[in-house]
Amino acid sequence: MILYVGATGLLGRTAVQELCRRGKPVRCLVRQTSDTAPLPQHGLEIVRANLHDEKTLARVFNGVETVISSFATNIAHEKKVSVLWENDYEGNLRLIRQARAAGVRKFIFISYWGLAKFGNFEHGKIKKLVEDLLTVSGLDYTIFRVTTLATDMSLLLGTTLRTKGRAFLLMRPHEKIRPILLEDLAWCMADALENPKASCRIIEVAGEEEYDFRQLEQLFCTVFKKKVRFIYIPLPIAYGIAALIDALTLCAYNARGLVSAFTGGSTCDITEMKKVFAIQQGSFARYLENYFGSTNSPA
Numbered sequence: 001m002i003l004y005v006g007a008t009g010l011l012g013r014t015a016v017q018e019l020c021r022r023g024k025p026v027r028c029l030v031r032q033t034s035d036t037a038p039l040p041q042h043g044l045e046i047v048r049a050n051l052h053d054e055k056t057l058a059r060v061f062n063g064v065e066t067v068i069s070s071f072a073t074n075i076a077h078e079k080k081v082s083v084l085w086e087n088d089y090e091g092n093l094r095l096i097r098q099a100r101a102a103g104v105r106k107f108i109f110i111s112y113w114g115l116a117k118f119g120n121f122e123h124g125k126i127k128k129l130v131e132d133l134l135t136v137s138g139l140d141y142t143i144f145r146v147t148t149l150a151t152d153m154s155l156l157l158g159t160t161l162r163t164k165g166r167a168f169l170l171m172r173p174h175e176k177i178r179p180i181l182l183e184d185l186a187w188c189m190a191d192a193l194e195n196p197k198a199s200c201r202i203i204e205v206a207g208e209e210e211y212d213f214r215q216l217e218q219l220f221c222t223v224f225k226k227k228v229r230f231i232y233i234p235l236p237i238a239y240g241i242a243a244l245i246d247a248l249t250l251c252a253y254n255a256r257g258l259v260s261a262f263t264g265g266s267t268c269d270i271t272e273m274k275k276v277f278a279i280q281q282g283s284f285a286r287y288l289e290n291y292f293g294s295t296n297s298p299a
């Protein structure tokens with residue numbers, strides 16, 4: 001049995017679908033408030049439980065061989081640093097402890113690419129600590145360090161560009177991104193269950209196509225068939241505003257850390273990923289076209 005935590009999220013839904021497609025038994029731990037409508041209606045166990053209640057957690061682990069943790073606090077809705085630590089750090093710590101106690105074989109964890117560049121970003125610090133705990137836990141693990149999910153590019157950036165014609169970016173013109181499609185990441189996660197090359201590994205994963213600031217802008221112009229543009233916010237200005245917010249809120253949101261997370265691009269070498277996973281990845285350009293319903297073929 002696979003215990004999936006974060007199943008109702010964007011990645012979680014896709015990963016659970018992939019696991020079901022492969023005939024894997026999946027139990028989803030969801031919150032009392034989680035909307036489970038987007039999850040497959042058959043072949044899935046859904047347990048509403050509190051991740052932070054160790055007694056109920058022990059029951060949820062009955063018969064579990066593998067844990068997949070892709071849950072995370074949504075920073076668009078909940079920005080307080082203290083909540084991130086309580087939910088993301090404590091939650092994963094509990095999962096790892098319980099996995100050890102229950103004799104779980106494998107733990108798959110979704111982390112970030114570029115943890116070092118995040119500097120003081122709380123989410124990044126938490127991911128790194130959870131990674132460290134997993135690597136010394138005695139469990140078999142696969143940690144996916146993910147660049148940018150393609151959904152963030154379409155849902156957040158693309159929607160703003162389409163409606164307003166412009167969007168602010170902290171990415172400098174020479175910096176690059178490699179968005180990964182949810183389906184491709186989900187495929188790798190399911191493959192990692194039985195792939196010996198993924199055993200006890202931290203693997204950086206990213207999409208096939210890489211874009212710099214201008215190429216990305218051009219791609220969106222092609223998809224929308226109109227001129228749209230990115231506006232680069234110079235870093236001293238971004239950090240200046242963030243420092244002011246931090247001073248006024250006693251660092252409750254760690255705004256400077258957040259700025260550091262959105263700078264420096266989001267790309268990595270996918271050679272290792274390709275050595276571990278025999279995957280034919282999809283095209284981000286085609287994904288965007290399909291998502292926004294354009295018939296134009298991007299260059």
Ligand SMILES: NC(=O)c1ccc[n+]([C@@H]2O[C@H](COP(=O)([O-])OP(=O)(O)OC[C@H]3O[C@@H](n4cnc5c(N)ncnc54)[C@H](OP(=O)(O)O)[C@@H]3O)[C@@H](O)[C@H]2O)c1
Binds near residue numbers: 110147
């Ligand atoms: N977005 C990116 O570009 C990016 C890049 C690199 C890595 N990642 C990582 O990829 C993973 C998936 O991201 P995503 O965009 O798919 O996230 P998402 O859509 O925001 O989904 C988050 C999920 O976590 C669940 N969750 C949060 N707290 C929980 C708790 N206490 N108990 C149970 N479930 C809880 C949410 O449940 P509810 O439905 O109840 O809210 C939801 O299912 C995350 O670990 C994220 O850090 C994302």
